Amino acid sequence: xxxxxxxxxxxxxxxxxxxxxxxxxxxxxxxxxxxxxxxxxxxxxxxxxxxxxxxxxxxxxxxxxxxxxxxxxxxxxxxxxxxxxxxxxxxxxxxxxxxxxxxxxxxxxxxxxxxxxxxxxxxxxxxxxxxxxxxxxxxxxxxxxxxxxxxxxxxxxxxxxxxxxxxxxxxxxxxxxxxxxxxxxxxxxxxxxxxxxxxxxxxxxxxxxxxxxxxxxxxxxxxxxxxxxxxx
Numbered sequence: 001x002x003x004x005x006x007x008x009x010x011x012x013x014x015x016x017x018x019x020x021x022x023x024x025x026x027x028x029x030x031x032x033x034x035x036x037x038x039x040x041x042x043x044x045x046x047x048x049x050x051x052x053x054x055x056x057x058x059x060x061x062x063x064x065x066x067x068x069x070x071x072x073x074x075x076x077x078x079x080x081x082x083x084x085x086x087x088x089x090x091x092x093x094x095x096x097x098x099x100x101x102x103x104x105x106x107x108x109x110x111x112x113x114x115x116x117x118x119x120x121x122x123x124x125x126x127x128x129x130x131x132x133x134x135x136x137x138x139x140x141x142x143x144x145x146x147x148x149x150x151x152x153x154x155x156x157x158x159x160x161x162x163x164x165x166x167x168x169x170x171x172x173x174x175x176x177x178x179x180x181x182x183x184x185x186x187x188x189x190x191x192x193x194x195x196x197x198x199x200x201x202x203x204x205x206x207x208x209x210x211x212x213x214x215x216x217x218x219x220x221x222x223x224x225x226x227x228x229x230x231x232x
Contacts, residue, residue: 006033007206009056010048012041012063012119013148014083014166015192018225019058026212034209040147041119048072048197055200056209060120061191073195074203080213082228083190085121086167087179090155095177096162101185105132107162114142115151115160117169124188125164152176166190167226191230 011019016038023034036056039047045063048054049072057064057073067073087098096107108114108129116122122144129135129142143160145151151163156175163176170178181187194213196206212218219229 005202006035007055007202007209008053009034009036009058009206009209010044010052010054011036011038011058012044012060012192013038013150014041014060014119014168014190015058015081015227018081018168018222018227021221021225022213022218025215025218026209029212030208032205032209038148040117043147051199053199054197055202055206056194057197058192058194061193062120064193064195068195071198073197075195077193077195078210078213079191079193079230080210081192081222081230083166083168083192083226084181084228085124085164085188085190086170086181086226088152088155088163088165088170088176089161089179090158091175091177093161093177095179098180098183100183104183104186105134108132108138109134111162112141113160113162114138115145115154115163115165116142117145117151117165118147119166120190121165121188128186171226189228192227 019036041059048057048067064077068075097103098107116125129138145154150169151165152170152173154160155163194210196203200206222229
């Protein structure tokens with residue numbers, strides 16, 4: 001019997017560590033190798049749209065919907081995890097009050113520099129600043145991390161004083177302290193999902209991997225990575 005080719009996928013950085021564990025479980029159970037490259041979500045979507053050969057595309061649900069509308073991935077998508085946005089500072093720095101939207105706004109206004117990502121959390125933050133009427137005032141103090149670079153590294157190095165990113169990307173990074181999640185009034189939860197790429201030559205096997213993402217025994221792993229499981 002000819003060997004089955006490795007499933008090739010691309011994902012955003014927010015789910016990199018989680019997917020590494022889920023891939024290991026799938027490989028152990030099926031004997032099928034899976035190679036997922038994790039990059040900035042914006043870059044990942046551009047590469048898929050350009051026709052790069054992937055079997056699996058694992059991104060924020062809204063990014064996948066755009067790719068599906070353009071014919072680059074197959075529907076339906078498989079939602080597998082919900083991910084909240086968190087706030088962090090450099091280790092040892094005073095912890096700002098972020099218990100309410102008003103408190104968070106004050107903390108942002110007081111911050112010397114603010115770090116954010118190119119992904120879903122950064123896009124939400126920019127909309128929040130616009131809603132507060134602070135976008136112009138904060139423009140000179142905001143620093144967008146390069147694609148694939150964690151905001152936590154900006155905090156640890158002292159490049160920024162206050163940082164926002166998916167909790168899963170901030171957890172466990174050295175040199176930072178997580179202050180908390182965005183307060184309820186302005187919170188956002190990103191749903192991360194998977195689709196089979198239109199160009200996949202192994203769509204049935206790729207779909208089997210997507211089904212694996214919602215196995216009941218993956219729930220604890222998702223929670224450990226700061227995310228909430230999505231029911232299959």
